[in-house]
Amino acid sequence: MKFAAMLLASVAMLAACKRGPAGPAAQEQTAQAAREAREFARVQYLWRAKRVIDLSRPDGWTSLVGLHWLDPGAHRVGSGADNGIRTSMGPEHLGVFTVRGKQVGFVPDALVTVDGKPQIGATNLRIDSDPQGASQLVFDGGKGLATVIERGGRLALRIKHADAESRVKFAGLQYWVGGRDWQIPAKFIAHPPGKTLPIANIIGTTDHIPNPGMVEFERGGKTYRLEALDEGEGTLFLVFADRTSGHGSYGAGRFLDAPMPDKQGRLVLDFNQSYNPPCAFTPFATCPLPPPENRLDLAIQAGERDYRKPQAVPHDPARQDPPTEG
Secondary structure, X not given: OHHHHHHHHHHXXXXXXXXXXXXXXXXXXXXXXXXHHHHHHHHHHHHHHHHHHHHOOOOOHXXXXXXXXXXXXXXXXXXXXXXXXXXXXXOOOOEEEEEEOOEEEEEEOOOEEEOOEEXXXXXXXXXXXOOOOOOOEEEHHHOEEEEEEEEOOEXXXXXXXXXXXXXXXXXXXXXXXXXXXXXXXXXXXXXXXXXXXXXXXXXXXXXXXXXXXXXXXXXXXXXXXXXXXXXXXXXXXXXXXXXXXXXXXOOOOEEXXXXXXXXXXXXXXXXXXXEOOHHHOOOOOOOEXXXXXXXXXXXXXXXXXXXXXXXXXXOXXXXXXXXXXX
């Protein structure tokens, strides 16, 4: 709540310092400014709280512990040393995955469920490009989750685990000061229907993503444009880099979800809600990178700052730990 309290305190100080008649009109103006500040603080607080909850869920991005490519053929998977694909967490022998084209078969060697049902014999797993989404292969009593994803025409096994160190030791988020002046009116400029934009990702492949148009906005008397992507979420997805990238913000850029424009092509870009890609929290994500068109000559000092991973505490031989009972 520190964020909201600081905002409200600033508004109160400004109102107290304002010179001029304290008549009904001035009082109403001050009250309206206070209401708007409270609403801004409330919306940003709720957005930030949801962001932390989503990241730190048992199946959130901080739980991602593995990305293993599945070439054609059979692959024995598990944490044991005798597996062809060795996972960092989970049972010694999870099972055998067999790839034929885009078909992935699975035979379990451990207690697992697939899409919520106990799996004993062989089954086929859906991949994430399937209209129904990827099959959910759950192990370790509900702590582990495996899904098959497709990136750059290749299949991979994505592993999440609730006991991942990156989740258990999640250090929280830090933000630029930002403010209401980073809620910027913008204009949507549509592209011809069906246009796509090649988007490279951090693993070295390129995806062609629907690119319905660009958004144009002004800051400091200059005009800027960002190419918008549509991933079927009902929003415009912006992947951008700016002058803070690598200088306080995550070096590979940030994301922003913007509302769809109204009938006149108007929308608001709230850069206070710019956020880090999953790659800021785990080395096993497949994050898209900003296209050249979205590298702004502008320092956007709003939204999430670079994630600071917790530092390991060095062992001090002189420190005596209390004895454990038992």
